[in-house]
Amino acid sequence: DAKTTQPTSMDCAEGRAANLPCNHSTISGNEYVYWYRQIHSQGPQYIIHGLKNNETNEMASLIITEDRKSSTLILPHATLRDTAVYYCIVNRAGTALIFGKGTTLSVSS
Amino acid sequence: ETGVTQSPTHLIKTRGQQVTLRCSSQSGHNTVSWYQQALGQGPQFIFQYYREEENGRGNFPPRFSGLQFPNYSSELNVNALELDDSALYLCASRTGLAGTLNTGELFFGEGSRLTVL
Numbered sequence: 001d002a003k004t005t006q007p008t009s010m011d012c013a014e015g016r017a018a019n020l021p022c023n024h025s026t027i028s029g030n031e032y033v034y035w036y037r038q039i040h041s042q043g044p045q046y047i048i049h050g051l052k053n054n055e056t057n058e059m060a061s062l063i064i065t066e067d068r069k070s071s072t073l074i075l076p077h078a079t080l081r082d083t084a085v086y087y088c089i090v091n092r093a094g095t096a097l098i099f100g101k102g103t104t105l106s107v108s109s
Numbered sequence: 110e111t112g113v114t115q116s117p118t119h120l121i122k123t124r125g126q127q128v129t130l131r132c133s134s135q136s137g138h139n140t141v142s143w144y145q146q147a148l149g150q151g152p153q154f155i156f157q158y159y160r161e162e163e164n165g166r167g168n169f170p171p172r173f174s175g176l177q178f179p180n181y182s183s184e185l186n187v188n189a190l191e192l193d194d195s196a197l198y199l200c201a202s203r204t205g206l207a208g209t210l211n212t213g214e215l216f217f218g219e220g221s222r223l224t225v226l
Contacts, residue, residue: 036215043113043199043217044152087151096142096165097215099151 003027003090009104012082018075020103022088025069031092033064035073037084038102044087047073078107113218115200121224122190130185130221132200141183142215143175144199152199158183187223195225 005023012018024033034049048055048062050071055062061074075082087102114133122128134141140159144152154167158177172188181202187194201215 041219043201043219044215045217046214049214085151096154096157096167097152098154099144101149101151 003031003098004088004100006086006088006100006103008101009106012075012078012105012107014080014107014109015077018078018082018105018107020073020075020086020088020105021070022072023070024088024090027068027090028092031090033062033068033071034089034091034097035060035062036087036089036097036099037082038087039081039084044099047086078105080107080109083107113200113202113216115198115218115221117221118219119222119224121226123226124190124192126190126225127186127188128190128223130187130198130200130223132183132185132202132218134181134183134200134202135216138202138204138216139181140203141177141181142201143183143185144201145169146197146199146220147193148196155185190225192225195223197222 032049032051035047036044038044048057048060050062050064064071083106085102085104087099089097091097113135116131142157143155145155146152155169156163156175157165161177174186176184197220199217199220201217203215
């Protein structure tokens with residue numbers, strides 16, 4: 001079973017920041033937080049991952065709370081092409097990814 | 110660099126038949142994983158291969174089997190197809206040793222959509 005809890009769906013206006021929350025209260029010290037997304041009819045796409053520190057790349061930012069029990073994925077300027085299912089996954093390095101149902105993000109103009 | 114490619118993209122089989130799905134890993138990747146994604150669900154892990162050996166398996170029966178070849182391409186075989194096997198089958202690859210401190214991202218293909226009638 002997935003070790004994370006995410007809202008089923010969220011809406012965001014185009015151009016605004018999309019903040020996607022994830023709870024992972026049972027995370028272990030050696031487990032990373034990964035985010036993937038899946039646009040309709042495509043394979044999942046890696047977004048970002050982190051262990052303790054906040055991370056940023058060209059796609060998004062990942063904010064992990066100090067106790068590591070929750071995190072937030074931030075898409076700073078959402079576009080229509082960001083409409084997708086977003087998966088938050090807790091995972092030990094090198095082991096299989098266990099996907100939950102994710103959050104369906106709908107970006108509208 | 111080339112991405113992960115899967116074939117066929119769509120296929121239809123009848124209950125009881127056998128199917129083989131193929132995957133070409135991204136160049137330089139020696140670890141491949143297969144996932145099953147039913148409609149409306151997240152992908153479920155089937156198994157993983159590293160250097161031609163299976164080194165991880167999810168909760169799938171033995172009629173789901175696989176192979177990884179020296180060139181790191183891979184096959185997923187499903188025998189005695191059941192209606193519930195209808196799904197999108199995803200292949201993913203990455204570099205490095207499975208089970209070690211490799212935190213590298215998984216690169217997914219577009220999937221093979223199997224319909225069992």
